[in-house]
Amino acid sequence: MTSNPHRIARAAVGAVLALTAVLAASSCSAPALSSDPADDGELRVATTTGILADLVRNVAGDRATVTQMVPDGADPHSWEPSLRTIRDVAYADVAFSNYLLLEEHAIIRALDANLPPTATSVSVAEEAAKEGATILPLIEDRSLDTVWLGMRVLGTGSQYGADRASTIDLIATGVDGPGDAASYLTTSFGAPDIGFASSDGFDPASGYADDTSVLPADAHQHMSWAFTAPGVYRIPFEARLRAREGDRPVVLDGATAVFAVGVAPDEVAAAEGRRILSAGHADITVDLERGGVALAVDEGALAPAPGGGPDDEERSSKRDAPLAPGMEVVDLDDVVIDVPTRTLTQIPGAPGFRFLGAPGSDAYVLPQAVLGKHVHGEIDPHLWHDAHNAAAYVRVIRDALIAADPDGADDYRRNAAAYAALLDEVDAEVAATIATIPPERRRLVTTNDAYGYLANAYGLDVAGFVAPNPGVEPSVADRIRLAATLDDLDIPAVFLEPNLARTRSTLRTTAQEAGVRVCPLYGDTLDATAPTYVDMMRFNAQSLARCLGGHDPEEE
Structure with missing residues (x-):
């Protein structure tokens, strides 16, 4: 009988959970840290994604050690946890996940199973709604004719x-x-x-x-x-x-x-x-x-x-x-x-x-209508593409850190206020940059449904997805239909996440055959080009403007 990838993944996660129980129980079962993490007095924070880790570091400053389970460049929808990342969870005092079904479920299971009982676990997106974040339903493309x-x-x-x-x-x-x-x-x-x-x-x-x-x-x-x-x-x-x-x-x-x-x-x-x-x-x-x-x-x-x-x-x-x-x-x-x-x-x-x-x-x-291993719920979990929502994330993070480390309350409040002011500046920059795009060209065509908040906050229209039939290789007829769609809407560019662009050669070819540019747009992860949340937001705004007929106002 052939191997089932689902079964392999479940077995791997089971092994991680079983082995990390041993790691959590004995500090000598893994390479020693500089001191025993259980009683060295240092605040340790585990996050699921690099974006969350960056936000936490801006609030925590030097009062905490912050780690992330999903490495930069990886997709949190599909990443499987490793023993190294689980060990960080086993010694954490606070854990931050986005959730709303953003992360691969194996990540959430491993996080919840290995976090110490005295630690605090926060689902940031869900708590951000109480701090004034905008919450949008997940809107998906339903254009298949079957x-x-x-x-x-x-x-x-x-x-x-x-x-x-x-x-x-x-x-x-x-x-x-x-x-x-x-x-x-x-x-x-x-x-x-x-x-x-x-x-x-x-x-x-x-x-x-x-x-x-x-x-x-x-x-x-x-x-x-x-x-x-x-x-x-x-x-x-x-x-x-x-x-x-x-x-x-x-x-x-x-x-x-x-x-x-x-x-x-x-x-x-x-x-x-x-x-x-x-x-x-x-x-x-x-x-x-x-x-x-x-x-x-x-x-x-x-x-x-x-x-x-x-x-x-x-x-x-x-x-x-x-x-x-x-x-x-x-x-x-x-x-x-x-x-x-x-x-x-x-x-x-x-x-x-x-x-x-x-x-x-x-x-x-x-065929499946959306390419990728994409388990989700009814709420769009990608709140951070609206800088106002990122500010709500920061307030949630600030309060959780204060609860875990009351002695650092003044530092956390000061850091959060300074970072919130920077986010206000970034929000204004992104809005001004996207506003340079002619209104009739503010149409966003991507390969997934991660950009509803970006569109809602900054006046874009999510026009659809590049992939006409992601379950199989696009046929000549598929490419002809896609070219007609892009031509009818006068779409000058489609956008792919940098960590996936090189692997989607068929989609790239389809767009290029339609005479349409393929441009980068960050979604769920950071990398060396955009190593922080602020860098990502600025990069995305500039890429949108450059590829859709706008410009960077700072270049004027």
């Missing part, structure tokens, strides 16, 4: 004792159909991360470990769904909640997804009284509020059941209030998902896609 089907967890599971470190398993236990089926996500670097695949069978003895997708509570992720032959497929799903590491899992009710692949779904719908889903956003969903597997779907996206009337009324009464904005929750067993003939494509040649079949052979693919 169903955009992902996986979701609805609810927090608090009635089961779940918290942010808990995990929910969504398990495919088999595939009944004329060919093989699989679900996977395409990561930021183009490699597939398998949810389930029928090509290597299903192993109940292992608890279907190789065919299990793991999500945190109240989250969802984008997926691609592939089928190797036309016909009707039935895929049963089970679910279980693991409130805490080592606890007996809570088993939830299962359900079966039915797909009409390359064939009209009408016959299945009529024979089984199902409604047809052929467009819009939907997620195979673990509904923790009602205790089972269901389907979350855009309101109004489902066609009426054959005959309509009481069947639809009965179904809607089963699941009354929607738990996700703009979506309704319905019984998965009452829906047939349309995978039309136009989804037919060729399996990529990269070795990682062998679980789908031979390179170049045909497969029907419902």
Whole structure:
């Protein structure tokens, strides 16, 4: 049986958690610091990201040692924690995470499992809302002309004792159909991360470990769904909640997804009284509020059941209030998902896609709508792209440091005030620089959805994403459509994060063939070119102005 990347990642995290328990218990199990960190009197602060670390250093000054779990240049959405970073957590007095489901869940689990019980843990973005930060819903591109089907967890599971470190398993236990089926996500670097695949069978003895997708509570992720032959497929799903590491899992009710692949779904719908889903956003969903597997779907996206009337009324009464904005929750067993003939494509040649079949052979693919391993919730977690929100982060950090180290209160207040004044200057600089862009050119086209706060704060319009179909290699037709879109909107440039730009050669080529510049824009991480938050904000404003027809006011 082929290895499942999800299983490998979970095993790695389990090893980290187990080994770091030993590290935390004995200071002699790792290279010694200059003194015993547990009683040397030094304030130690652990952060998840480099951006948070930079903000903390500006407030803490020389009163604290600040470390970060995710190295500069790495993506916090997908980074896996290391033993070295976990050791820093084990000796921390205060920990700052962004959360709102920004960080890879393994980071949050490792942080919560290894932080000393006397330490303080702060989810900065969530606390910043109480300090005047602007909070925006996560707006995603829904321009695919087929169903955009992902996986979701609805609810927090608090009635089961779940918290942010808990995990929910969504398990495919088999595939009944004329060919093989699989679900996977395409990561930021183009490699597939398998949810389930029928090509290597299903192993109940292992608890279907190789065919299990793991999500945190109240989250969802984008997926691609592939089928190797036309016909009707039935895929049963089970679910279980693991409130805490080592606890007996809570088993939830299962359900079966039915797909009409390359064939009209009408016959299945009529024979089984199902409604047809052929467009819009939907997620195979673990509904923790009602205790089972269901389907979350855009309101109004489902066609009426054959005959309509009481069947639809009965179904809607089963699941009354929607738990996700703009979506309704319905019984998965009452829906047939349309995978039309136009989804037919060729399996990529990269070795990682062998679980789908031979390179170049045909497969029907419902693509994920957003490239990358991107587990998130309903709130956009990238608050820092608005400098006013960064100032709210600073107030949260200041208060947490004062609580942990009251003797340093005056220093923390003074440092926070000075840095807040700098952020006000940066906010004005960014606004002035972006204001030099002609209004009709203030359209932002990127490869992900991380820039809603930047657009909202500084008068930009998020016009869309570069990738026309990130689940597979863009075809000639895809590139033609993209070129037409960019031409219609008169888009002079698209923007890629510097840490990803070199790896997205297909997207770069597509934009260049459309006669559009490819320019850098920082999102979740810093690097040597932009080593601080202030540097990042200034760089982004200047890059936007330079590439969209504006200029730097300081050059006048």
